[in-house]
Amino acid sequence: MVGPEGQRTIFWGPEGLYxxxxxxxxxxxxxxxxxxxxxxxxxxxxxxxxxTNSFQWVGNTVYIDKSKTAYEMTLPEDQQNWxxxxxxxxxxxxxxxxxxxxxLSPLPESEEGLAEQRVNDIYDEARAKALHAKSEEEVLKILxxxxxxxxxxxxxxxxxxxxxxxxxxKAKMAGN
Amino acid sequence: MRNKMKLLTLSxxxxxxxxSVLSGCSxxxxxxxxxxxxxxxxxxxxxxxxxxxxxxxxEYTMYGHxxxxxxPPWGEDVATKWIKENKKVNVKPISSGGNAxxxxxxxxxxxxxxxxxxxxRNADLDRLREADMLVPLDEYIDKYPNIKEWVGESTLNMLxxxxxxxxxxxxxxxxxxNGNTGYVVNDKIYKELGSPKLETTDDLYAYLKxxxxxxxxxxxxxxxxxxxxxxxxxxxxxxxxxxxxxxxxVPDGDKLSSIFTDPVFRDAMVYMNKLxxxxxxxxxxLTQTLDQVKEKVTTGRFAVYASSxxxxxxxxxxTQLKAQDPDAGLKMVWPIHKEGLNKENIxxxxxxxxxxxxxxxxxxxxxx
Numbered sequence: 001m002v003g004p005e006g007q008r009t010i011f012w013g014p015e016g017l018y019x020x021x022x023x024x025x026x027x028x029x030x031x032x033x034x035x036x037x038x039x040x041x042x043x044x045x046x047x048x049x050x051x052t053n054s055f056q057w058v059g060n061t062v063y064i065d066k067s068k069t070a071y072e073m074t075l076p077e078d079q080q081n082w083x084x085x086x087x088x089x090x091x092x093x094x095x096x097x098x099x100x101x102x103x104l105s106p107l108p109e110s111e112e113g114l115a116e117q118r119v120n121d122i123y124d125e126a127r128a129k130a131l132h133a134k135s136e137e138e139v140l141k142i143l144x145x146x147x148x149x150x151x152x153x154x155x156x157x158x159x160x161x162x163x164x165x166x167x168x169x170k171a172k173m174a175g176n
Numbered sequence: 177m178r179n180k181m182k183l184l185t186l187s188x189x190x191x192x193x194x195x196s197v198l199s200g201c202s203x204x205x206x207x208x209x210x211x212x213x214x215x216x217x218x219x220x221x222x223x224x225x226x227x228x229x230x231x232x233x234x235e236y237t238m239y240g241h242x243x244x245x246x247x248p249p250w251g252e253d254v255a256t257k258w259i260k261e262n263k264k265v266n267v268k269p270i271s272s273g274g275n276a277x278x279x280x281x282x283x284x285x286x287x288x289x290x291x292x293x294x295x296x297r298n299a300d301l302d303r304l305r306e307a308d309m310l311v312p313l314d315e316y317i318d319k320y321p322n323i324k325e326w327v328g329e330s331t332l333n334m335l336x337x338x339x340x341x342x343x344x345x346x347x348x349x350x351x352x353x354n355g356n357t358g359y360v361v362n363d364k365i366y367k368e369l370g371s372p373k374l375e376t377t378d379d380l381y382a383y384l385k386x387x388x389x390x391x392x393x394x395x396x397x398x399x400x401x402x403x404x405x406x407x408x409x410x411x412x413x414x415x416x417x418x419x420x421x422x423x424x425x426v427p428d429g430d431k432l433s434s435i436f437t438d439p440v441f442r443d444a445m446v447y448m449n450k451l452x453x454x455x456x457x458x459x460x461x462l463t464q465t466l467d468q469v470k471e472k473v474t475t476g477r478f479a480v481y482a483s484s485x486x487x488x489x490x491x492x493x494x495t496q497l498k499a500q501d502p503d504a505g506l507k508m509v510w511p512i513h514k515e516g517l518n519k520e521n522i523x524x525x526x527x528x529x530x531x532x533x534x535x536x537x538x539x540x541x542x543x544x
Contacts, residue, residue, distance in 0.1 A: 002345070003322040014258035051253045054245070057238075057294050057535050060326050061350035082491040086508040087356065091487075091525070094511050095355040096417045098526030099334065103297065104423075123424050123435070127405075128462055130445045131452050139449045140442060147436035155434060159425060163432045173330045 001058045004030040010055050011064055012038075013048050025070035028063060034071050039079075100169045104162040112161040115154030122149045229263045236541065239270035241280060241295035246271060284309075289540035296533045297344070304536065305343055311537045312341035331529040348531030356487040357407060357418060357525025358511055364497075364504045365391060365479050377411050377447060377514045380480065384456040387479040395478045396456040400469050404482035405448055405461070407524045411512045412447070413440035414521035418484060443514070476504060484525060 001010055004022070012018045012032060018041070019032030038045065072084045106112035126146035133139045147155075240247060247269035251260040259265050270290045272279045280300060283289055289309060295301060304310050317323045317332070324332070328351050335342050361374065369386055373379050384396035399405050406418035416426070421441060425432040435441050451457040458464070458472075472478050473486075474493040481490065490506050497504040511522040 002326055009258060010255050013253075013255045014262075017254065048253060048255065051248050052255050054248050055256065057347055058345055059348040059531065061348050061354055061531060062352050063326065065350075065352070065354065082494050082506075083356070083487045086358075086487065087354075090508050090510060091356050091358050092353045094523055095353045095357060095525045095527045096415060096419075096523035097353070097529070098417060098419050099331075099529040101419060101423070101526075102334065102528060102530055107299065119424060126436070127402075127445075131405075131449055131457075131462070133449050134453070136446050136449070139446050143436050143442055143445065147434060150434065150436060159432050159434065162425060163430075166427075166432060167430065169334065172333045172336065175329065175333055 002060060004028075004063055007060045007063050008032045008067070010052055011049070012045075013052075018045055026066045028066045028070075031063075031067040031070060038071075100166060100173060102169060104165045104169075106158065106161050111154065112158045115158040118153040119150045119155050119158060122146055122153070229265065231264075233264045233266075235266040235268065236291040237268045237270050238292045238294065239272070239279075239283070239290040241272065241276050241293055241300065243272060243274055243276045245276075245294075287540075289538040291541040292535055292537055294347075294533065294535050297530070301344065301534065301536065304538070305337055309538050309540075310343045311539055311541065312343055313345070313537070314341055317342060328529070334530055335534070344534035344536050346531050347533050347535065350527065350529060350531060353527045355525045355527045356485040358482070358486065359407070359509050359524075360473075360481040360483075360486045360490045360506050361509050362394075362476055362479050362481075363507050364476070364501070365394065367503075374509055375512065375519065377512055380512050381447075381451070381456075384451065384479065385454070388454075388456055391479070393477065395458045395472060396480065397451055398458055398469065398472060398478040398481040399461045400481070400483040400486070401464060401466065402462050403484040406484065407482040408448055408512075409441060409444040410522055410524040412444040412514045412517075414517050415523055416440050417523045417526045419526045476506075482524075 001007065008019060008022075008030075009015075012034075015021070018035055018038040020035050021033045022030040023033050025031040069084055069088055072080050073088070077085075106116060108114075108117070123146065126142055130139045130142045133142060238247065247267075250267045250269070251257050256267075270279075284303075284307070293304070323345065327346060327349050331346065331349050331351070332342055335344050335346060337343055365387060366374075369383070369390065372383055372386075374383055380397075387394060387396040397404075399408070403418070403422075406421040409421040410416055410418055420426045420438075421435065421444075424435045426435055426438040426441070427433075448457065452459070452461075460468070469483075470489050473481055473489040474496055476493065476497050483489075487508075490508075494506040497506065510519060511524045513519045513522045
C-alpha cells in the first residue's frame with residue numbers, strides 16, 4: 001500500500017472512476033489524472049473516501065498531498081478547496097519540523113513520569129491564573145511561583161530526561 | 177514463481193501485504209506498476225526474487241488497536257473490491273469490541289496474535305517488541321524499495337528500536353511540512369473596518385479593540401479550547417512553535433529548560449492576560465466545549481480565530497457564510513509576529529516526519 005498505485009487506489013478508488021492514468025507533477029512521477037467525475041460526483045466520492053478512510057493504515061502524505069494540491073492549483077480560484085489554498089500559501093510554509101521532539105515522555109509510573117504529571121497540573125493552574133490575573137505584575141508573580149512549585153516536584157529531573165531523549169532523537173535522525 | 181512462493185514463509189506474505197500490496201510489482205516503483213514482465217530488467221533478473229501481488233491468493237488478519245476502530249468489510253467498496261479481485265488480497269478484521277486494552281491483553285496472554293496490528297507508537301508497541309512477538313522488517317525494507325523511497329532514511333532511523341531493527345511501518349509519514357496551525361480572519365468584518373495592517377502583535381491588539389467597539393456581539397479573538405493560546409505564544413519568538421508551550425519545555429542551547437522562566441512564554445502570557453482583561457479574548461476559552469467553538473466559528477461570530485487546526489471549522493464556515501452573503505467569508509493570514517522579529521521565522525505549528533501511528537507484523541503470521 002505504500003507505493004503510488006496502492007495509495008491512489010485505496011484513497012480515490014480504482015482507475016477509471018475518479019482518476020484515469022497518471023502524470024508527473026511536483027516531483028511525483030505517478031500522480032493520478034483526476035477525471036470530470038472527481039469534481040461533479042462529490043457525493044459518491046465522499047462516500048467512498050469515508051469508507052476507505054478506515055483502510056488508511058500506511059498513508060503516504062507526500063504522495064497524496066502533492067497529487068491533490070497540484071490538481072487544485074489548476075482550478076479557477078473560486079473552485080479551489082479553501083483549506084488546500086491556505087495550506088499551499090501559508091500554513092505549510094510556516095510549520096516547524098517537530099520530529100526531534102517525538103516520544104520524549106517518560107513512562108507514567110517512573111519517577112520522571114510522576115514528576116511530569118505534577119508539572120502538568122501546576123502548569124494548567126498557573127496558565128489559568130495568569131490569564132485571569134489583574135495586572136502584568138501579578139502574571140509574572142504567578143509564573144515565578146509556578147517555577148518554584150514545579151522545581152519542588154522534580155521538574156529539573158524530568159527536563160533532563162527529556163533532554164536526553166531529544167538528543168538521542170537528533171543523533172538517530174542524523175544516522176548516528 | 178509458484179515454487180518460489182512455497183519457500184517463502186507466511187510471515188513474508190503478510191509483510192508483503194504492507195510493503196507492496198497495491199504497489200503491484202514491488203520493483204516498479206518508478207512508474208511501471210503493472211508490467212511484471214519488465215521485472216527482468218531489474219538487477220539479477222531473477223523473477224523469483226520477490227512476491228508479486230495478484231499471482232497468488234493472500235489472506236491475513238488485521239487488528240486495529242483502538243476502542244473506536246471498526247474495520248469496514250473488505251471488498252464491499254469499489255477500492256477494496258478492486259484489490260480483492262485484481263490483487264487477490266483479502267484482509268480479515270479482528271475487532272477490539274470497543275475495549276482495545278482488554279482485547280490486546282487477551283490476545284497476548286492466549287498467544288493468539290493477529291498477523292498485523294495497527295497501533296500507536298507507545299508502551300504497547302514496546303511491550304510487543306520486548307516480548308519478541310514482532311518480525312523485524314529490515315530485510316524486506318531492503319528488498320521492496322517503496323518504503324525506502326517514500327518513508328526515507330531519517331524517519332526509518334527514528335523508528336529503529338534499541339536493538340537496531342525496524343519493526344514498524346509508519347502511517348501518514350512525510351518528508352515535507354504539513355499541518356494547519358495558524359490564524360483565520362473573518363473577512364467581512366475585516367473589510368468593513370478598512371482592512372488595517374494585521375501583521376504584528378500590536379496590529380492585532382489594535383484591531384481587536386476596534387472590533388470590540390464596533391461589534392459588541394462578536395468575539396474579537398477566538399482561541400478555541402486554549403490551543404489558540406499556544407498559537408499566540410509562537411508570535412513572541414522566532415522558531416518557537418506551539419509545541420513548546422503545550423509540552424512545557426523550551427530548547428536552550430542543547431538543553432530543554434523550564435517554560436516558566438522562558439522569556440518568550442512570559443512575554444506571551446502578559447499579552448494574553450491583557451487580551452483577557454480587556455475582554456478581547458473569549459472569557460470561556462479554558463472551559464468551553466468543541467461544539468461551542470464550532471458554533472461561534474460557523475456563524476461568523478468572531479473576528480480572529482487561532483487554533484492548532486482551525487481549517488476544519490473554518491472551511492465549513494466559509495462555505496456556509498458565503499452561501500448566505502456573497503460578501504462574507506473567511507481567510508487565513510500570515511502568522512502574527514512581535515515587532516522586531518522576522519515574520520518568515522514565525523512557526524505557529526509543527527509537523528512530524530513520523531506521521532500518526534504504525535503497522536507491525538507479528539510472529540503469528542509465520543505460524544498460521
